[in-house]
Amino acid sequence: MxxxxxxxxxxxxxxxxxxxAASAPLFIRHAFAADAVDRFALGLASGCPRPGxxxxxxxxxxADLPPKAEVSWELAEDEAFSRIAARGIEQAISEDAHSVHxxxxxxxxxxxxxxxxxxxxxxxxxxxxxxxxxxDGDVSRLRFAIASCQRWDHGRYAAWADMAKQDLDLxxxxxxxxxxxxxxxxxxxxxxxxxVHIGGLCRTLxxxxxxYAQYKSDPALQAMHARAPWVITWDDHEVxxxxxxxxxxxxxxxxxxxxVAATKAYWEHMPFPKAMRPQxxxxxxxxxxxxxxxxxxxxxxxxQYRDPQVCPKPGRxxxxxxxxxxxxxxxxxxxxxxxxxxxxxxxxxxxxxRPWNLLAQSTLMAQMNWQTxxxxxxxxxxxxxxxYPAARERLLQGxxxxxLANAVVLGGDVHANxxxxxxxxxxxxxxxxxxxxxxxxxxxxxxxxxxxxDRALPHNPHLRYGRGDQHGYMCFDLAxxxxxxxxxxxRELWDANSPxxxxxxxxxxxxxxxASPV
Numbered sequence: 001m002x003x004x005x006x007x008x009x010x011x012x013x014x015x016x017x018x019x020x021a022a023s024a025p026l027f028i029r030h031a032f033a034a035d036a037v038d039r040f041a042l043g044l045a046s047g048c049p050r051p052g053x054x055x056x057x058x059x060x061x062x063a064d065l066p067p068k069a070e071v072s073w074e075l076a077e078d079e080a081f082s083r084i085a086a087r088g089i090e091q092a093i094s095e096d097a098h099s100v101h102x103x104x105x106x107x108x109x110x111x112x113x114x115x116x117x118x119x120x121x122x123x124x125x126x127x128x129x130x131x132x133x134x135x136d137g138d139v140s141r142l143r144f145a146i147a148s149c150q151r152w153d154h155g156r157y158a159a160w161a162d163m164a165k166q167d168l169d170l171x172x173x174x175x176x177x178x179x180x181x182x183x184x185x186x187x188x189x190x191x192x193x194x195x196v197h198i199g200g201l202c203r204t205l206x207x208x209x210x211x212y213a214q215y216k217s218d219p220a221l222q223a224m225h226a227r228a229p230w231v232i233t234w235d236d237h238e239v240x241x242x243x244x245x246x247x248x249x250x251x252x253x254x255x256x257x258x259x260v261a262a263t264k265a266y267w268e269h270m271p272f273p274k275a276m277r278p279q280x281x282x283x284x285x286x287x288x289x290x291x292x293x294x295x296x297x298x299x300x301x302x303x304q305y306r307d308p309q310v311c312p313k314p315g316r317x318x319x320x321x322x323x324x325x326x327x328x329x330x331x332x333x334x335x336x337x338x339x340x341x342x343x344x345x346x347x348x349x350x351x352x353x354r355p356w357n358l359l360a361q362s363t364l365m366a367q368m369n370w371q372t373x374x375x376x377x378x379x380x381x382x383x384x385x386x387x388y389p390a391a392r393e394r395l396l397q398g399x400x401x402x403x404l405a406n407a408v409v410l411g412g413d414v415h416a417n418x419x420x421x422x423x424x425x426x427x428x429x430x431x432x433x434x435x436x437x438x439x440x441x442x443x444x445x446x447x448x449x450x451x452x453x454d455r456a457l458p459h460n461p462h463l464r465y466g467r468g469d470q471h472g473y474m475c476f477d478l479a480x481x482x483x484x485x486x487x488x489x490x491r492e493l494w495d496a497n498s499p500x501x502x503x504x505x506x507x508x509x510x511x512x513x514x515a516s517p518v
Contacts, residue, residue: 011095029502039121040124042216046115052109055104056101068091068094075114079114086106095265109133128228129229135293136293142477147160148173150442152444154444157496158498159473175237175413178238184196227371231301233285242317247317250317264278268343306337307486311330312382319383320381338391359408367386368463410438422438441487443472447468452470454466464517470503472489485506
């Protein structure tokens with residue numbers, strides 16, 4: 001497999017990196033050291049933080065890699081690596097694209113560390129990571145961001161560069177890390193797209209690996225991976241647009257084999273533990289993380305176990321947008337978005353003993369009625385939770401049954417910023433609000449025309465905010481007494497150094513579901 005790094009591209013990357021690093025913390029500047037280019041050109045990452053450790057990731061690159069290479073890693077309490085807390089040796093093998101998933105253990109809870117890798121005479125950049133607080137630890141604060149949908153050929157990654165300047169404990173990535181589509185002649189406001197996908201539609205393991213290598217070559221994305229640990233789930237484009245279980249949008253007969261390839265490449269390129277290594281196309285993504293006594297964080301898998309979308313277009317699978325009058329299957333109570341085992345797992349995972357429950361999943365959960373005539377039946381998009389309303393009702397009822405004080409749902413996918421009240425019954429104005437939702441826009445993927453959203457908002461009064469003309473991320477500051485949120489928006493999508501504005505601020509008061517503008 002050929003990687004996308006060339007001498008010219010390396011020089012451009014280092015030039016971009018030097019500009020980006022000028023205002024970054026010291027350890028981020030190390031991320032762009034020249035000795036990292038050949039063997040660690042895709043950077044490093046950490047994830048799955050626990051009180052005693054986390055996963056450290058990298059992937060060896062460059063010409064003439066041996067079938068097996070020894071990679072040493074070390075993790076220290078200080079950036080100078082004078083106080084080593086853990087170290088180890090991993091074997092990077094060609095079968096796993098020379099990826100490394102080192103599992104640091106025996107660490108102190110609720111503290112920051114620095115880490116690096118060495119292999120084949122080269123040393124990596126330095127990354128910063130942290131452990132989660134002890135499960136019974138008193139925690140006053142959690143600062144985190146949510147992000148999703150970073151399509152390479154739709155814009156530059158100024159949002160990641162801005163996020164790397166924030167003082168965050170955690171990043172929640174909610175899906176569409178890559179896009180599987182072929183290279184296209186994509187137009188932007190300034191003319192033809194400055195960067196395009198290498199290769200065609202991803203179908204094979206080498207093709208998915210190459211696509212991850214292309215995305216991970218971006219210096220701003222590398223800087224954010226080196227800044228804080230990530231907790232990650234996927235959506236559709238890590239495999240195929242609108243896929244659901246073993247059903248693809250194109251109804252291709254060999255889709256199960258394609259799923260195997262996509263799932264393997266996904267695990268190879270994420271800071272996931274060895275225990276998550278997929279078996280065929282099966283990979284366990286849903287998980288829970290406790291942040292001391294302050295919050296429980298749960299991630300969901302909204303693709304692998306769901307029923308196929310209802311009423312697809314003739315001859316195709318995947319999504320459609322249509323009236324419930326024309327598709328009675330919308331209301332089938334047996335349909336599931338998560339699969340019944342994951343539904344049961346979630347119902348048992350809500351934690352009423354902690355002040356906050358954060359549900360990290362991949363799309364908009366609130367109802368979105370696209371019918372602008374209130375006299376007509378509702379119109380919904382079938383790929384999101386609106387295509388599975390009974391499953392959504394079961395999930396929200398679980399919140400009520402647990403008597404949770406503060407539940408917050410976090411989503412992505414739809415390339416727009418939405419802030420919503422989650423209600424037991426979206427079609428009755430007086431129905432109880434049971435949770436708050438923040439659905440973040442894309443890092444770069446283009447979204448719907450804002451005029452269409454503006455026409456729909458009056459018919460969705462539970463939506464407090466809706467903007468499809470914004471790209472960036474959401475930044476959160478959580479304390480026992482409340483949650484504050486900033487919607488950070490890139491001003492110029494094709495400018496890697498674009499300013500980032502705060503488009504809106506919201507707050508959620510503990511004990512009172514629903515967000516208020518600040």
